[in-house]
Amino acid sequence: MRFGKRIYLAAVLSGVVMFTASVQAETSRLTIESGDNALSRQQAAMEKEQWNDTRSLRQKVNKRAEAEWDKTDTAFDDRDRCDKSANVNAYWEPDTRRCLDRSTGHVITP
Numbered sequence: 001m002r003f004g005k006r007i008y009l010a011a012v013l014s015g016v017v018m019f020t021a022s023v024q025a026e027t028s029r030l031t032i033e034s035g036d037n038a039l040s041r042q043q044a045a046m047e048k049e050q051w052n053d054t055r056s057l058r059q060k061v062n063k064r065a066e067a068e069w070d071k072t073d074t075a076f077d078d079r080d081r082c083d084k085s086a087n088v089n090a091y092w093e094p095d096t097r098r099c100l101d102r103s104t105g106h107v108i109t110p
Contacts, residue, residue, distance in 0.1 A: 071097075078110075085110035 075097040082092045082099035089102040090110055101108045 081110045 078097065078099060079092045079094075082090050085099070085108075087101070087108060087110065090099055090108055091102055092098075093100050098107050099110050100106065
């Protein structure tokens with residue numbers, strides 16, 4: 001029996017050694033990725049392109065709104081000058097935003 005115990009003990013120890021070796025082999029292949037790959041770079045490029053397009057559209061909308069504001073502001077000043085004009089025939093045409101002469105219909109500068 002003594003010989004059987006040695007064989008059993010040798011088998012158990014070799015199993016432990018093999019298990020330890022396999023565990024070490026698995027952990028030695030640990031790979032840490034930075035998250036920077038072709039797919040994430042492509043997605044970042046697409047998001048930047050989308051942001052630039054959106055920014056460009058916002059700038060166009062803002063410029064148009066500013067131009068409309070300038071037109072309205074100028075028309076308000078022109079109407080004020082037309083209403084205060086010494087010319088009795090001067091009147092403000094709201095549809096065209098112009099100061100016109102009642103008798104001729106021509107644009108006048110008050």
